[in-house]
Amino acid sequence: MTKVLLIGCGHMGSALLNAWINLRSYSISVVDPINYNKIQKKYSKIKIEIFEKTPNQNQIKKFDIIIFAVKPQITKKVISEYQDFKFKKNSVIGSIVAGKKISFFKNNLKNAIQIVRVMPNMPALIGQGVSCLVSNKDFSKRNKKIIEELFLKVGTIIWLLNEREIDMATAISGSGPGYIFTLIHEFENASQQIGFSKKISREMVLSTLIGSLNLIKKTNEEPLALANSIAVKGGTTEAGIKILKKYNTNKIIYKTFLAAYKRATKLGKN
Numbered sequence: 001m002t003k004v005l006l007i008g009c010g011h012m013g014s015a016l017l018n019a020w021i022n023l024r025s026y027s028i029s030v031v032d033p034i035n036y037n038k039i040q041k042k043y044s045k046i047k048i049e050i051f052e053k054t055p056n057q058n059q060i061k062k063f064d065i066i067i068f069a070v071k072p073q074i075t076k077k078v079i080s081e082y083q084d085f086k087f088k089k090n091s092v093i094g095s096i097v098a099g100k101k102i103s104f105f106k107n108n109l110k111n112a113i114q115i116v117r118v119m120p121n122m123p124a125l126i127g128q129g130v131s132c133l134v135s136n137k138d139f140s141k142r143n144k145k146i147i148e149e150l151f152l153k154v155g156t157i158i159w160l161l162n163e164r165e166i167d168m169a170t171a172i173s174g175s176g177p178g179y180i181f182t183l184i185h186e187f188e189n190a191s192q193q194i195g196f197s198k199k200i201s202r203e204m205v206l207s208t209l210i211g212s213l214n215l216i217k218k219t220n221e222e223p224l225a226l227a228n229s230i231a232v233k234g235g236t237t238e239a240g241i242k243i244l245k246k247y248n249t250n251k252i253i254y255k256t257f258l259a260a261y262k263r264a265t266k267l268g269k270n
Helices: 013-021 036-042 072-080 102-108 122-126 139-154 161-176 177-194 197-221 223-230 235-246 249-269
Strands: 002-007 026-031 049-051 064-068 092-095 114-119 131-133 153-160
Touching: 002 013, 002 114, 013 026, 013 122, 026 092, 026 161, 049 064, 064 072, 072 102, 114 139, 114 161, 122 131, 122 177, 131 139, 131 161, 139 153, 161 177, 161 249, 177 197, 197 223, 223 235
Parallel strands: 002 026, 002 064, 026 049, 064 092, 092 114, 131 153
Antiparallel strands: 114 131
């Protein structure tokens, strides 16, 4: 039985917990002083260990995997409570904290050896997320397999080459759902401004997006090629695409990713 300790159970932590609680070969425990009562109530019928405060040395020593799932702004404070603990031999220290580097955990946890950073995203809530991963050189093949098994439960996994790439992934796949939800909101607003009801706008926009995504996935065509195949000369699609080009949509998207990437690297320095 592989014992996992999840430190923090907010939106992403709870998504991981929900995906892992029924795994037969894993035992999941949670530390969350803020949401302790809420978690106890929600999972009262499921046998999981819930800590209201930081576990002690004897309790920590039993865990094979310890995953920090707290906000970047409080990570320093939280991790200080674990800095002197001796961990189980071959244990994994994992982090889903945006921006915080492997060296941060290495420097602040005296006995941490095998460390992995993971950047999941919001669709993990329904098991359709993307988790990007990078580990330090001491990470064993056995632990890599265990971490893969866990995060495959919330969607696709992508191993990256270095931490610069995971900061880049934070800006794209990590924050990406937020941009997409914003665009969906604007799509719906625009369709209502043209004259459709909110209900019809929602159905039309979501169905169009889902159908388009499935088409590109099934055909494996380049997105621009598919766009050009619709945008016949003098037609409606061409008229709309001209507006997108006029207002430099490509530059807007690039600047969006770049701003998030810069923030991720800044969080890593704090």
